[in-house]
Amino acid sequence: MMKSAVFENLSYYTNRNGKGNGMQLGKLVLFYVLWAFAAASFFTVFILYSPNPFSNFMFKQHYSLMKNTSLPALTLENETTLPHQNLLKSNPATIINTKKESNDEKIKCDLFDGKWIPDLNGPMYTNWSCPLIPDSRNCPKFGRENLDYMNWRWMPNECELPRFDAKTFLSIVRGKKLAFIGDSLARNQMDSLLCLLSQGETPNDVYTDDGDRDRTFYFPSHDFTLMAYWTTHLTFSETKKVNGSETAIFNIHLDRIDDNWAQKLPTLDYAIISTGQWFNRKNYLYEGGKVIGCIYCDEPDVPKLGLSFAIGKVMGKALEYISDCKECKALFTLARTFSPSHFEYGTWNEGGKCNRTSPYTEKQDDYDFQMEVRNFQVKEFETIMKRTDRKRFEILDITRAMIMRPDGHPGINWYNKYLKGQDCIHWCLPGPVDVWNELLLAVLVSKDGGSTESEMVVRRSKHN
Numbered sequence: 001m002m003k004s005a006v007f008e009n010l011s012y013y014t015n016r017n018g019k020g021n022g023m024q025l026g027k028l029v030l031f032y033v034l035w036a037f038a039a040a041s042f043f044t045v046f047i048l049y050s051p052n053p054f055s056n057f058m059f060k061q062h063y064s065l066m067k068n069t070s071l072p073a074l075t076l077e078n079e080t081t082l083p084h085q086n087l088l089k090s091n092p093a094t095i096i097n098t099k100k101e102s103n104d105e106k107i108k109c110d111l112f113d114g115k116w117i118p119d120l121n122g123p124m125y126t127n128w129s130c131p132l133i134p135d136s137r138n139c140p141k142f143g144r145e146n147l148d149y150m151n152w153r154w155m156p157n158e159c160e161l162p163r164f165d166a167k168t169f170l171s172i173v174r175g176k177k178l179a180f181i182g183d184s185l186a187r188n189q190m191d192s193l194l195c196l197l198s199q200g201e202t203p204n205d206v207y208t209d210d211g212d213r214d215r216t217f218y219f220p221s222h223d224f225t226l227m228a229y230w231t232t233h234l235t236f237s238e239t240k241k242v243n244g245s246e247t248a249i250f251n252i253h254l255d256r257i258d259d260n261w262a263q264k265l266p267t268l269d270y271a272i273i274s275t276g277q278w279f280n281r282k283n284y285l286y287e288g289g290k291v292i293g294c295i296y297c298d299e300p301d302v303p304k305l306g307l308s309f310a311i312g313k314v315m316g317k318a319l320e321y322i323s324d325c326k327e328c329k330a331l332f333t334l335a336r337t338f339s340p341s342h343f344e345y346g347t348w349n350e351g352g353k354c355n356r357t358s359p360y361t362e363k364q365d366d367y368d369f370q371m372e373v374r375n376f377q378v379k380e381f382e383t384i385m386k387r388t389d390r391k392r393f394e395i396l397d398i399t400r401a402m403i404m405r406p407d408g409h410p411g412i413n414w415y416n417k418y419l420k421g422q423d424c425i426h427w428c429l430p431g432p433v434d435v436w437n438e439l440l441l442a443v444l445v446s447k448d449g450g451s452t453e454s455e456m457v458v459r460r461s462k463h464n
């Protein structure tokens with residue numbers, strides 16, 4: 001299948017070049033290797049000689065450099081197809097957009113809208129170079145055979161997202177405290193960041209609570225503290241008791257912040273807040289101590305309020321709380337949007353599974369639903385931004401990118417003492433979830449640059 005795709009693309013590509021169809025596959029490969037080598041050395045040299053490779057260069061100059069480095073032979077009038085993109089040839093997802101750029105206008109780039117393209121560099125760490133990967137995310141160790149999911153990178157439509165650089169990240173967060181606030185997906189991102197950073201400095205494992213839910217790591221030579229604070233719903237929730245015994249149903253109080261994280265806020269410099277998957281079951285929603293509705297329920301006198309409504313609402317509540325927090329002046333907050341799951345052939349509790357081995361190349365049936373959750377969160381985010389100091393907040397809008405990655409979940413290839421089954425919710429490490437931290441770094445860089453100019457570079461994405 002791959003062969004024929006290469007072949008098909010070969011003729012496509014040579015036709016466009018006007019060089020005829022006679023070009024041998026071998027020549028193409030050689031050509032490609034040379035191209036890759038040239039491109040790699042070009043960027044290596046540039047990065048080595050750039051005092052701060054992440055500063056404006058990546059978002060501005062690099063953008064135009066990318067356009068100028070595309071091989072003339074491959075440049076069409078309006079779009080460019082790179083030779084290694086043959087796998088997805090027939091899909092517009094692989095077309096690199098080279099929209100005309102007006103020089104007098106700052107390049108604004110939506111980092112969160114783009115496409116996945118094959119990545120020849122491979123993952124940034126492995127289960128050997130990062131011993132901190134939990135068994136529940138160490139997919140190759142538990143039988144995952146097809147490792148293609150590690151070889152893609154996220155390409156925003158209008159600029160280049162730099163590969164993660166541990167030194168740059170650590171220099172930005174020197175002397176600071178950063179916490180991921182949320183459920184096991186927040187922890188998934190923290191574990192990814194730990195692996196990415198441990199390529200720069202080995203952290204000390206400082207604190208674990210009984211359930212391994214709140215966690216602290218410390219990077220001594222950068223005096224950097226990395227934490228996870230556990231919260232299932234961001235707001236206060238408790239399991240519903242029926243006749244004195246606990247059930248799997250939650251009572252979620254949409255207007256009461258969960259103290260587990262809220263009381264720690266003033267000590268933090270960075271917070272990444274998120275929530276989502278715990279709403280995806282039967283729940284009762286409360287406001288002012290009264291039931292206002294429920295999710296996945298069927299009761300005549302309780303209004304059915306959607307998942308999206310509830311997930312948006314608590315995100316808004318959390319942001320509002322942070323915005324109003326007088327002792328949190330030093331805090332920079334990122335709202336991470338909904339992380340989509342990919343169960344096929346059934347739901348999560350009814351035999352669903354996720355066995356794909358490559359990204360989606362087009363929208364699936366559940367695209368709109370998963371985006372709806374995200375859209376509610378973005379709407380709440382924008383509402384809060386209208387009445388607060390915008391400089392203290394950003395969004396980490398990963399939903400669109402992750403919807404395209406059904407191949408990045410553990411599926412059956414994971415291990416945990418207590419749990420079993422198909423995991424189509426969390427993400428393998430290394431894997432597509434690492435891009436969350438590349439995006440995080442890009443946002444921190446644009447903020448850390450300080451000037452209003454660089455702040456404008458990372459543009460907030462619009463609805464849809």
Ligand SMILES: *[C@@H]1O[C@H](CO)[C@@H](O)[C@H](O)[C@H]1NC(C)=O
Nearest residue numbers: 061063064065066067068069
């Ligand atoms: C890109 O190429 C065009 C024409 O080939 C040139 O005018 C422009 O200055 C180049 N841009 C950069 C950043 O080198």
Ligand SMILES: *[C@@H]1O[C@H](CO)[C@@H](O)[C@H](O)[C@H]1NC(C)=O
Nearest residue numbers: 075076077078079098099100
């Ligand atoms: C390139 O874009 C212009 C305007 O954006 C359009 O008129 C033209 O047909 C396009 N050319 C190709 C080859 O797509």
Ligand SMILES: *[C@@H]1O[C@H](CO)[C@@H](O)[C@H](O)[C@H]1NC(C)=O
Nearest residue numbers: 127128131138139140141142
């Ligand atoms: C790493 O993954 C390989 C499979 O690619 C597996 O055989 C090995 O046990 C794993 N090692 C660790 C330390 O997790």
Ligand SMILES: *[C@@H]1O[C@H](CO)[C@@H](O)[C@H](O)[C@H]1NC(C)=O
Nearest residue numbers: 240241242243244245246247
């Ligand atoms: C709770 O207890 C009452 C009285 O013993 C009983 O009628 C009811 O069915 C029980 N509810 C559930 C959900 O078990």
Ligand SMILES: *[C@@H]1O[C@H](CO)[C@@H](O)[C@H](O)[C@H]1NC(C)=O
Nearest residue numbers: 344345353354355356357358
């Ligand atoms: C995934 O599972 C389905 C249903 O069991 C099966 O039909 C399909 O061939 C599997 N796909 C891959 C890539 O293994």
